[in-house]
Amino acid sequence: MTTADLLHPVLLHHIVNSLQWQGLRPLQEAAVEPLLAGEDTLLLAPTAGGKTEAAAFPLLSRMAAEGWSGTSVLYLCPLKALLNNLLPRWERYADWLGRRAALWHGDVTASRRRAILAARPDVLLTTPESLESMLVSRNVDHRAFFAGLRTVVVDEVHAFAGDDRGWHLLAVLERLTHLIGRPVQRIGLSATVGNPDRLLTWLQGSGAGVRAGRVIAPDLPVAATATAATPPPGEIELDFVGSLQNAATVLAALHSGEKRLVFCESRQAVEQLGSLLRERGITTFLSHASLSADERRRSEEAFAEARDCVIVSTSTLELGIDVGDLDRVIQIDAPSTVASFLQRLGRTGRRPGSIRNCLFLTRSGDALLEAAALLVLWGRGWVEPVIAPPEPRHIVAQQMLALCLQEHQVGNQNWPQWWNGLDPFGRSATPIIRHLIDQGYLDSDSDMLYIGPEAERRFGHRHFMGMTAVFVGAPEFTVLLGRDELGRVDPALLTEEVQGDRRLLLNGRSWRVTYIDWRRRRCFVEPAENGGKARWTTGGWAGLGFELSRAMREVLLGADPPVKLTHRAAMRLAQEREERSALVHPGGNVILRDRHGDDLRWWTWAGFRANATLAATLTEVVDPVQRFDDCQIRLRANLTRDEWRKLIADADQRLCLPEVNKKALDGLKFSEALPERLALATLASRLADLDGATAVLQGPTRFVQT
Template identity: 45%
Template sequence: MRTEEAFDRLSPAVRYQIVNGLGWSGLRPVQALSTQAILDGANCVVLAPTAGGKTEAAFLPLLSRMDVEDWRGVSVLYIAPIRALLNNQEARLSTLTGLIGRRAGKWHGDVKEAARRRMIDEPPDVLAITPESLEAMLLSTRTPARRLLATVRAVVIDEVHAFAGDDRGAHLVALLERITRIGQADIQRIGLSATVGDPEVIVSWLSGSSLRPQRVVDPGGARKAPELALDFVGTLDNAALLIDQLYPGTRRLVFVDSRRRVEELGHRLAQRGVEVYLSHSSLALSERASAERAFEEGTNCVIVATSALELGIDVGDLDHVIQIDAPSSVSSFLQRMGRTGRRAGSIANCTFLATDEDALVRAAAIIELFRSGYVEPARPATWVPHVLAHQAIALSMQERGSASHDWWSALEGCAAFGEVSVEERESIVRHMVASDILVEADARLALGARGEKLYGARNFLELYAVFSTPRVLRVMHGQMEVGVVDASFLEDTERKIPNFILAGRPWHIVGVDWRAGTCAVEPAREGSYPRWFGLPVSLDRSLCQAMRRVLCSRQNDASWSTRAVAALDAQRQLHAFLDEDPQPLEEEPDGRFRWWSFAGGAGNRVLAGLLELEIGERVSPSNTFITFSNGAAKSRAVIHRAIDALAACTLTWRDAIRLVDPSQRSRISKFQPCLPPAIEHGLIARETMSIEDANETLALWKRTATPED
């Protein structure tokens, strides 16, 4: 297809503004392909690298339709996973809509009430919003959500991969169904991403009840090979030293996968006199915004950030991306590396600095998977009963009492509930009514007394989002908010009365107001690093298998430094036993046994749990191996026979549910009280385990294991 053909399909006004307003000579390949798909009325996923013109690829044809079909009111929703991305895209959307005399607006928790009132009085043509703010709008008694959303004709979901794999994605596609019912229109759904391993699955998941055709827009084409480097530095101190010395006179973005280590590295760089800025979710918005602004304007500086900055936020023209240790997926690596290589003539790049041997092997495995062209599939869930319960409550509040026989019609066709059976759906509502979370009166469902306590009144904000966050306290220096810290951390530090570091600066605790949820501080000379609540990283089986291949290989990648090669050679020697068997059962010097399954965290949890039930002694999982301790380690033959027994059959979710302890309920969702016990146990199993990975691992064992005499 020639790009001229797509260009000619756009409205005269849009064609004129592309040339005279934007100063372009034509469309990029991705924009030409998306123009054809969107003007054909298809739901689609648009793939292009960061800064590849995805936003224009979606909006130019939508603006053309808006112009030709004379759409009025809020016609297009632009949905992003985080507020910062909405803020970042605000000027861009205003420019694009302004080309044809239309307007864009922004709606999230930081937008002032006066600005919201103006949008209610004069609705913008494009509304930028997060799913949580969209839910809040639907539930608000002060916002005429039906009037505002009845005119929606298309939805653009940016960074769609960030939604697809978790509860926020299920919540999002449920919201799309509810909005579709409000306007009684088949809303066009467009997802944007730089990294999706299974785009056909994503577009089907987005489409839900929509009857529109589905397309994947992928311009393909050869891209310049990025510049990759992997070095072994051993400690965070050495990483700070190297970052100080690497690429002087340039703008460097350093990714670190925990807020605590962002603070630690930022502080160490500052002590070296590096101009450094920090960005993570526990810093105040003003702190993050000023850091990103200062970094964007600098020329010889470093910003240290968590994964939030991989989601398309523009911090200017970056020179280099540096990764401390390794991310947990190829997709995340691609997003981060995609921050570079935007400038004409520049090449995307990423330097890994591994601070320990495990991180070194993982980084090498990420590079290996990338070279092979692999990107993890997003695997959007189709059985999310807790999100269904959330939506049943939300609908009862949105409708001021939803029809008990017809509430499901607002969600029917939603892909997130595709595997929730009619019996399960009805049992969830019966359980909520029996538990007084909902009440049924006059054939309508409304919030009950317990539901009011859990999700209504003072806890009403709990209903807007499908996930919970731990209790935090705001850290205040005078009237300025610095950020937040976990309450549990502050309880410890207050008892010991130390100082702590936040936003890269040390603070002394002046006082804590637990009722108000604030901690007053003043500058200090030194301090300890705070901690935040977080879960252990669970790696996919694909990445763990790549780690095994790295350890078994004799090949060295061109990106590895001399130090990395030496450290990896040492790891290969330590793991030489892998050469004989892809999943060996090895005895450790302390008498324990390790089964090197490389099944990934979720798969190993299933296997370890079932093996512990079989053997009757302690069996514990990690990402790459399963450890047999105490009585479980008395006999290699017993372990071997137990694994053989598992491998003799195909595991199902019933097997995983057996591992859920009813007396120790895992905190998976704040909507667990809405679920009958059997469904709750199924949710815990599916959220923490992987039957597929366990079965693949057992199939390999069955093919390759040496029989035990």
């Protein structure tokens, strides 16, 4: 008897006869027993590694064997497009056993939602934000709807855990388990991460250490610090092209007849490259977050059906959305993490006999250096650990308000019970609750808490829809061609002075603006021949991490990535090493004084957050105006070597959090529901890298004169 024989016989029959599989993949085999036993699990596999089926087959078997009724499985994803993509598979597998799967998110029609409420599906595919909307909605009897819940599957769990959506997800799951009066099995699906055990513990929430759990990763080495004797398999090439125009020329000349997915690191670059490729006669499609859902869907569907074509995308296509069988992945410049590169690389090599491949086309010396450093880390088998952002006080405030919406009134002493002891949603949140009451976000009467007038004023529009999203979206204008929405653009494009027509670049095409509705934040356009401009404001802090910055130093010192370098890339990399030779030394960090003596820089190669921490700690030696970036910190020009040694002697024992400008609070949603000092402390803790700063301070540093 094999492990697959533990699955329901009807399901097993269809796996063999309908899918015509000869057997399960290693991950699917390994997942059967723990999932049937109800264990919490983290399933790790590369993109297209069969993770969805590894969860679906045991859960559907258990559903049938144990007679689960009502909505017993929740399947959560970070993207609506990914849910749309997965629904047909879940519908097919569930139908084999006479069960139903359904979809619920913001694009699902009201009539379809009413049908779901009237006849609950066995499997519900949704996002955490839509799940919370169901909990707070007056149209959903959430106690009855979720009464039969047994299991929650979180797809792309790493995409949640690294930011505030992860805290939101955990908090909503704790409220859900408290609501139904029992814990539910939690299953995470993920690509390679550097800290799988910690990610599983994070996913278990209040059940960590109480419920059984295991990581299942038969196809992957998952140690964050693993050093491979040989680089992972794949056909990787690093090129230097110097400009986006040259990148378009290379793309037009290479791999004719193949299906190519091109990743860019900004929406602006996607638009510009898409336009350049179309000018060269290449069938091109675009995908990024500021295109309308309809435009993205049309692009992705057309690309999936085409052959000789290119789709240019930001990270929106990094996750497991199916765009057909790819031949090539091309990366413009470099993604910011190894994990992101692995996701993109995993889009290729799915056909039997094909291998995974990626061509890097870098546009500057900095981008070439960053790409080489990333590939050095990849070659060693290193992947970033996924770590939840610290001190999510604003999410605590949001959750308390959402709970009061859900329950209408909450006891002012027993509210921590709703999160089952999960930090930071317990008693430590009392100062935040007190502030919510003092500022009118909550009303208090007869030992009960209610939604207050200030919460109604700030968040009450459209039935508190803004309450369920934990990110602040940049203010953008909707672009309309007649009644059809094309996407959204930065308002700066509509306010800057122009000569002649005002033209936009959106979906790789130029548009002439015909009318701007300032009150409703809309602009109307008509097609134009050329001349469009694209721009979007990016929020948050840009910057590289400690490990990637350190790897850039290693590359300058001579480390080569284990990939093919074109002649252009090798020549430019040699030039970068020569020009920056004074900024690195094999014996430690460098403090470099220029020949005129008026510029002194500490080349730490420690990343933005570590340098921010060092600059905040060493205010006596840091230049107060031009301070730091990813690689260096500017010091006082008159600093001597003896002063330096004295001032940093105990610096690793007195590290400070970076200072945060109050204007940065605009990017922290619900920060207005916090005392200002706590909101600033939250941002400061997220800007800091204490470990990286300590590593720099404890390493050797030498003064050098150019």
